[in-house]
Amino acid sequence: MLEIDLGGFKGVKHPLNTMIKGLSNKEYHEAGGLSSTRFELIRKSVRVFKFRHLFDTWKPCFDEGTLCHDCILTPENIDKTYIESPTLGLDTKKAEALREANPDKIIVAKGMIEHYLEISKIVNEIVPFLKYADKEVSFFHYHKDADLLMQARPDIYIRKFGMLYDLKSTKANSQEEFEKIIEPYNYDLSLAYYNDVLNLCGYKTNLELMGWLCIPKSAPHIPFMVRVSEELLEKGRSKYQELLARYMDYIAAEKELGEEDMNLIISDLARYKAHSYEYRKENYINVA
Structure with missing residues (x-):
């Protein structure tokens, strides 16, 4: 190895x-x-990637998709990772107090863990090979x-x-x-x-x-x-x-x-050139 x-x-x-x-x-x-x-x-730019440590600070934050993901793949870690708020909302005083008392855990709304663990049961029933997989x-x-x-x-x-x-x-x-x-x-x-x-x-x-x-x-x-x-x-x-x-x-x-070569830095940071709406429409560039 x-x-x-x-x-x-x-x-x-x-x-x-x-x-x-x-x-x-x-x-x-x-x-x-x-x-x-x-x-x-x-x-975005190579320089942004070079200095990725400035943007890569990891911290626990709630994302419903992540909770769904974890309940299906690693249900054994749910209690170590998540804690439920006593309220449905996450902007309440009780939720904030829980967040401050558990800085290394992700706070989720009341009932959400049970909800996604139920979905996990369904997924494992429909897709039985999951139990053989490394996750x-x-x-x-x-x-x-x-x-x-x-x-x-x-x-x-x-x-x-x-x-x-x-x-x-x-x-x-x-x-x-x-x-x-x-x-x-x-x-x-x-x-x-x-x-x-x-x-x-x-x-x-x-x-x-x-x-x-x-x-x-x-x-x-x-x-x-x-x-x-x-x-x-x-x-x-x-x-x-x-x-x-x-x-x-x-x-x-x-x-x-x-x-610190100026032309090189500009060629990287300013790759994107802005055009008018009419030009973009004419040339099939994204106009959304």
Whole structure:
């Protein structure tokens, strides 16, 4: 098992090219490498990604999708992570007092944990293979050319079959509705990145057993699955590889020109050029 000390990542040390169980969400994100969500920082600018530690402060905060996610995948950790407010609202004095007394826990409205644990029972009944899956396991791989720690934390992975699924709490109520939001939300990028990091770590994946397990946010919360096509996975791969190449090109130019080269910095920070509504409409640029 290869292990290196990545001093550039706050001295965090993790075993590489292996599946790590039991790493907390906080520990995973504090590793400081390139996760699927951090590609959005590179999209904004390489400099934003370089200084990601300024934006990456982890703190417990409530998100209904995260609660749904945790109740399905790691119900054994719910009591360690969440605490219910005695009130339905989260802006009450009682909820605020509870938050102050439990700074390391996420405060949720009364009845929500029970609600999502019930949904979890339904999902596990409909999708029985979940009980065989490794859930929220972490993978780290060192990209030598980019000098970056690549990290992935797939929701559902069954090594024996190469099964890889991402769990999504979604407004979509059907496969057709979900298909329309995959690309705008970059779900294709995330899945391709998970797939490739696992492969780089020496773990197999199977395209026929890869995609998304979707839990509609609206009742009756009927779960459904969507498989990814080779074409869509390749599109997601091209998205993240383009951003990774942008990062590598910038770092190479920075070494040649210097870290404070004005033209280089402007070319990165001001990539986006504004146009008039008429121009955007004429040239099929987003006019929303």
